[in-house]
């Protein structure tokens with residue numbers, strides 16, 4: 001058997017096209033990931049191979065050789081993914097709306113469902129621009145800086161401020177927000193930005209929202225690799241939401257708006273925090289692309 005015919009060595013099998021070669025490697029890896037319970041095995045296998053080969057998933061069809069070293073690196077990454085390390089930790093990046101963020105240990109990996117909340121923030125900031133104002137936007141609990149960076153990129157007229165409590169997460173946000181003009185500070189959402197009281201147009205927040213006793217139900221990627229400070233929030237998962245409600249009321253100008261992500265089981269409980277406070281109008285809940293309750297919005301009435 002030669003290098004041409006032995007798939008365990010590296011190259012293409014005789015008469016195998018580039019598309020067939022990478023397809024074969026991806027299929028074998030996807031089977032391994034599926035057996036390990038990875039939710040999107042085909043996508044993840046293709047992403048990891050593309051990462052190792054320095055190309056994109058569509059670009060895999062154009063690759064005509066995979067060296068022994070590349071194959072070994074791919075194999076090692078597939079093994080780590082099968083052990084449920086997040087895909088984004090293995091590639092080092094997460095895509096969020098139109099931006100790429102550096103992510104890794106110590107920071108919450110941005111999720112696709114949060115793109116909807118960020119999109120709402122973009123729309124509200126753009127609406128203020130249309131009214132001739134330069135909107136002030138605050139991202140509380142910024143993590144990697146995903147929502148702040150998304151809004152700053154899509155609405156360059158916005159003045160964006162972001163706060164994060166964790167030192168480890170802050171280091172990632174500093175890296176992602178460098179040179180963007182976003183005002184990033186370390187601090188607690190409870191007393192963040194006293195200098196902006198009553199001046200903010202839009203507050204966005206993806207707070208921790210999982211009840212402490214739901215630990216066992218959290219997927220291994222999140223439970224073992226997202227910081228616990230990013231996930232858990234008291235017995236009912238709404239502790240940070242209550243703090244957010246008070247901070248948003250302090251920061252917003254009259255008529256300013258807040259949007260906050262919550263767990264899919266909090267479609268009534270999370271908006272109820274705002275309704276109970278008695279100072280919000282237009283309290284609404286919004287669903288994600290899978291039809292699950294995902295984020296609330298409200299307007300400061302006074």
Ligand SMILES: C[S@@+](CC[C@H](N)C(=O)[O-])C[C@H]1O[C@@H](n2cnc3c(N)ncnc32)[C@H](O)[C@@H]1O
Pocket residue numbers: 108109110111114140141142143144145146147163164165166169187188189190205206207208227229230231240
């Ligand atoms: C669910 S993550 C969201 C991160 C990012 N906004 C995103 O959507 O990808 C929640 C973040 O809130 C931070 N956090 C938790 N408690 C906080 C507090 N009291 N003040 C500020 N940030 C806090 C965590 O460290 C974590 O980075």
